[in-house]
Amino acid sequence: MPGQLLLVDDEPGLREAVQAYLEDSGFTVAVASNANEGLALARQTLPDLVITDIMMPQVDGYQFLKQLREDPQFKTLPVVFLTARGMTSDRIQGYNAGADAYLSKPFDPDELVAIVTNLLQKRDVVRAAGEDEPRNIDDVIREIEEIKRLLTKGGSIPQLPNTIQIDFTPREQSVLNLVVDGLMNKEIARRLETSVRNVEKYVSRLFSKTGTSSRTELVRYALEHGLMK
Known part of the structure; x- marks a missing residue:
C-alpha cells in the first residue's frame, strides 16, 4: 500500500x-x-x-x-x-x-x-478492476493499426529516417516497442513482469520525451521517426 x-x-x-x-x-x-x-x-x-x-x-x-x-x-x-x-x-x-x-x-x-x-x-x-484502461480500447487499437498501415504501405504520412536522438532508458524503449505493437498497459505489465503503475509511469515519460499526449500520437511519432529497436 x-x-x-x-x-x-x-x-x-x-x-x-x-x-x-x-x-x-x-x-x-x-x-x-x-x-x-x-x-x-x-x-x-x-x-x-x-x-x-x-x-x-x-x-x-x-x-x-x-x-x-x-x-x-x-x-x-x-x-x-x-x-x-x-x-x-x-x-x-x-x-x-x-x-x-x-x-x-x-x-x-x-x-x-x-x-x-x-x-x-x-x-x-x-x-x-481495469477501469484505468481506456474504455474504447478497440478504437485505440484500430487507430494504431491504421497508422501502421499508412506508414508501412507508403500512405499519406511520410516515413522518416531515424534522425531524432531521444535518450530512452532500456525499459522505456521496451515499453515503447510494445505500445507500438498495440499492447495496453496490463498486457505490457505482464510481458515485462512489472506493475501496471510502473507501465503508466513509463508511458507518461514517453509522452513527455516525445511531446505527445496520447498513445496514438506516440505510435505515430515513433513510426514516423523510426524510434523502435
Whole structure:
C-alpha cells in the first residue's frame, strides 16, 4: 500500500513535520515549498497522491490543482487539500476544484494518514478492476493499426529516417516497442513482469520525451521517426 507522495506547503515547520510523520508511516515523500516547484516535481516523480496547502503565495492550491488537472497524466491523481480555512464554503470550493479530500489545520496526523491510505486503496481497486484502461480500447487499437498501415504501405504520412536522438532508458524503449505493437498497459505489465503503475509511469515519460499526449500520437511519432529497436 505505501506509495510515492508529493507534499506542497510553504510553511517549513509544518512541511517537515508532516513529511516525517508520513515517512514514519511507510510512505515515500517528495516535498515542495510552492506550487510551481510542486508542479515540476510532480512531472518528475509522478506521485501516487498529492497533499497541498491552499493558502500559498503567487499560485494558491486551487490554481495548482487546476494546473495538475490540465496535464493528462494527472487527470485522476488523488489530491488532498490542507488549509487553515475550514468553512463549509471553502470546502465546497475545494471539492468543486477537483480535490478528493479536505483537511483543516490543525489536524491529527493519523487522520491524514487514514485519508491518504483510503484514497490509495480506492485507486488500487479501480486499477485492479481495469477501469484505468481506456474504455474504447478497440478504437485505440484500430487507430494504431491504421497508422501502421499508412506508414508501412507508403500512405499519406511520410516515413522518416531515424534522425531524432531521444535518450530512452532500456525499459522505456521496451515499453515503447510494445505500445507500438498495440499492447495496453496490463498486457505490457505482464510481458515485462512489472506493475501496471510502473507501465503508466513509463508511458507518461514517453509522452513527455516525445511531446505527445496520447498513445496514438506516440505510435505515430515513433513510426514516423523510426524510434523502435
